[in-house]
Amino acid sequence: MRLRSTYAIAIVVAVHAGGTAAADKDGATLYQEKTCISCHGAEGRAPVLPVYPKLAGQNAxxxxxxxxxIKSEARKNAMTAAMTGIMQNVNDDEMRIIADWLGSLQR
Ligand code: HEC
Known part of the structure; x- marks a missing residue:
């Protein structure tokens, strides 16, 4: 019984994380939920490694x-490999929203 409810929660969490309804979420929220923040840092200003790009204020x-x-692998190298998997969980609308938000930030 216990095992079963844990399993159910895991499914709910997984569905939520892969959620398709993006339109109601803003760029800052998506940037966190899609884990971009874990590599590119808060507001794309503080990458975890010096060789990772800063994103704030770049052209949207x-x-x-x-x-x-990066998603389609038209841009593909040893560095993009870190990101390609994550992009499979980011749709066109979400990319647009995140890009517009990052582009609107002060550099
Ligand atoms: C596991 C680490 C990691 C995660 C998570 C990650 N990225 Fe990246 N990202 C990178 C690396 C490394 C590069 C540099 C790739 C290269 O050198 O070509 C990059 C490059 C980029 C670029 C290109 C920047 C430029 O100046 O050309 C953008 C835009 C970007 N990431 C946005 C995002 C967004 C939005 C998310 C979340 C959906 C995200 N990243 C998640 C590691 C990550």
């Missing part, structure tokens, strides 16, 4: 295109 269309390219 450029950011959006990079997200598309």
């Amino acid at each position: 269309d450029y950011l959006y295109q990079q997200l598309q390219d």
Whole structure:
């Protein structure tokens, strides 16, 4: 019984994490929920490694295109490998919202 309810919770969490209804979430929320923050830091200003890019204040269309390219692997190298898996859980609408939010921040 105990095992079963734990299992049910795990499913609910998994469904929530992969949620498709993005339109009601803002860029800051998506940036956290999609775990971008774990590598690029708060507001894309404080990457966990010095070689990871800062994102705050970058051109929104450029950011959006990079997200598309990293997801599709049109942009693919040893560094993007860290991110490609995560992008499979980020749809076009979400990319647009996150890119617009990052682009709106002060550099
Ligand atoms: C596991 C670490 C990791 C996570 C999580 C991660 N990234 Fe990245 N990201 C990187 C690395 C490393 C690069 C640099 C790739 C390269 O050197 O080509 C990068 C590159 C980028 C770029 C291109 C920046 C540029 O200047 O060209 C954007 C935009 C970006 N990430 C946004 C995001 C967003 C949005 C998320 C969340 C959906 C995210 N990243 C999640 C590690 C990560």
